[in-house]
Amino acid sequence: MKVRFMFSHLKKMLSQRSPSAYRFGVALASLLVIPAALSFNSLEISQPVLKAAAEAVSVQKVWANEAAAAAAPAAEAKKDEKKGTEVWAPLAPPKLEAKDYPVVKGFNSRITVWFIAQLHLFFGAFVLAVPIFVWLIELTGVITKDERYDHMAHEFMKVAMTGFSLAASFGGLLSIALVVFYPQFMLYMTGIFGKVMIFYALAFFAESFFLYTYYYGWDKMSDGKAKTIHLSLGLGLNLAGVFLMMVSNSWASFMMAPSGLDDAGVFKGDVWAAINGHLWNPVNIHRFVANIAYGGSLTAAYAGYKFLTAKTAQEKAHYDWMGYTSFFIAIIGLLPLPFAGYWLTKEIYDYSQQMGITLMGGAFAWLFILQAVLIGTIFLSANYYLWCCLARSPGAKRYTFMIKPIAIVIVTAFLAWFTPHTLVMTSKEVTQIGGAHHPLLGKFGVMAAKNTAVNFLIVLTFLSFQIYQRSNKRAVGDDFWATNGTSVQIGLYVAGLANILSLGIYSYYLPASVRIGLSVPQVTTTLIVIVTSFILDGKIFKKSEEMGETQWGNMPVRSQYALFTLTIGFTWLMGLMGYVRSAIRQHWHVYTVFRDNSPDAFTPTLPYAASVVTVIVCVFIALVLFMFWMPMLAAKKGSSGEH
């Protein structure tokens, strides 16, 4: 009775004082309760399981002792423990059997770890990215002396605060889940990375220190020397975050491409060799860039919701600006992301052709058609949002004629990227068509077409962005760049696209092994077009005038849905690529070294993985609502609308 009274009191208080916070609470509760009810119907750990767990612990001890004894000759680093020096006994990867994996009633080991790891990654990526662009926005505010940037940076940080707790909570849960479900795997990993793990844990203290001083000291350290200290704290926060990301990446990349081991998989004692494996840096770069894009898209969704529920024009303008800034950050990350992905894939091939082919030409080949759909969705929604943004600029009418041709090329490029190499057909259909490749569409299925398509997508997305950026400006003056700069830019775009297309066509006449190398000049061309065109904009509009006031808030509702599409596309794509990054190890905990012999060692099918990813994303959305609800709960009435 008392509980019911408290609940109704809380409900009344929230609905009156903070309606938006209350709405989030209701949505959160409903989204949390449903999957919880479906997934975790039993938390009971039965007696036999406890017994098995106890046996597993004793097995571990025996195994650890045996392995240490077997590896004794290799343990040259082992020194006298009594003298207080280091003791290091390399462990050989054990040959496990299904019975060596603890079973906890009500939990599927793999799905549980998959769920927790992915949720940890979602929040980890978000809280790594947000402080980076918050710091840059704050710095921009300091340089331009425009306080609006400072307020916006603070608000971004406010939104992310709960995310830190959630990322850390899921990180802790993941560690426990791994120890519970995969104890021997964790023992092996700890035998190699144990020392690093200690520093990893200590880095959380550093991050917490920087996080809380940075966030809670925002108003106190708002000007003068104090602002410099505040920026230094932000820098410390980012360095700690990047350190944490890189350390945990080293474990994941070690599992994919182990290093620092002898032929039997025994650790040779050099931790740096184990960390600095073949895929560590490609994974670092890919995740860093992707996190920026992802963090931007999440805050864009927050701003989108706030825009749609804004009560005043001022509030609407503020969240429109915030949404655009977030979107801009997402695009900054999105444009180089395919290149980072290509590099990672190339390094996977270099490390193991077998793994590379399994990824791109084996069991997961069709996954990349699904990936093409997702990336196409992201690019299309990004472009659509940019075209909607033209509504804010009084001078944009000069450019609207370009939208249709850009849209046609983007859709064509997307379709080329989306076209599969080999068609699945009946023998009759194969006979009728004359092979497994369509005589015309089959041409779009090879990398020659796909590399060309993705470069076109990137160049034209940048063009959409550039059009918006200059839509409200008019060059003033009669110097060379003001009068001829645009013509030079047009020439640059035409030459660049023609070069990308020519290289793509030429590569059809080359062997497959050489063809892939042509992606490098294609990418270089794309980068030259983007960077040069950007620099030229600076020269053209060195002296410029606005063609009218930018009408922040003058955006159609559908533009915000483009932002939501972007966010969902990113999140779902991250989940999918998380699955494939892990799944290409196939039946190995540590590829080629430590075999996974658990009952779940098989590779799940794509529809199965897609379903799991969807449920994870649903749970994530529920938690994001909670994360966004927190700052609203604390918000004072009338504090928004700073812009």
Place this chain on the structure above:
Amino acid sequence: MEATKKGNSELGKILGYSLFIMLAFVGFAKFGIPLVIPELPPVEEKITGAMTQDQMVAMGDKIFHGKGTCTLCHSPVGGRAPLLDGVATRAPERIKDPRYKGKAKTGEEYIRESMKEPSTYVVAGFGKPGTNDTVSPMPQIDKGAIGLNDVEINAVIAYFQKSSGLPVTVPLPTGAAAAPAAGGAEAAAPKPAATAEEAFNKYGCVTCHKVPGIAEGGDMGPDLTKLASAAGSRKPGMSGEMYIIESISTPNAYVVKGFDPDIMPGDFAEKVTMSEMNLIVKALLGKK
């Protein structure tokens, strides 16, 4: 209150829209692209002396298309690695190539070496980029993720030899099966003979041949009691051991003068187990 309703309605729309997008992605994954069921983790093949030669060849075929993951590259799709049709026929020629860096003397050794040390000979156009076909991108298949053992490698070589129309020359596995593999080929095999005499009687050899160790024997086929001295010189370049194996598995490959072809049954490769074949070969060559 009005604002709350609007907010709830907006949130509902956003969540509904988000769910719709995700369901579209799942729907595409489920219905838009073909279902590929990844293979189950490979298991170590049980290749023992209780198998027949044909069963060993079949096992090699299975490893080639499955656990060995050979067809990821050695297939017409993608042109990543040379096709292996007739590889056993080409193998002796490879050894004579000036670019060959290995130690193999026979085609069988060359194939084994190519699997364990792929860079000893790289087929033109299939080397790692920038190495001028001196370094192969192929992994060592007795190590790493594939990790075939020697018997599995021999089974794959046997498959290559058989599919190239050549006699199978790989060392035969010995010993009985520890336990029949679930659903494996050996599950239905009869109990193998324990001695050469048992094997000669089991397959009815003495009906047509005189064989060492058994007093009585027929004369429809050649006398095999003196084969030990003749076997090694019957076919140029072929050892006595391989000649006997070939004569049992493919009787018409060499017909002794004065005897008619097509008399001896041609299905012994399907019936005689590897351990029995070993016993027969040793007995006919006078080895113990």
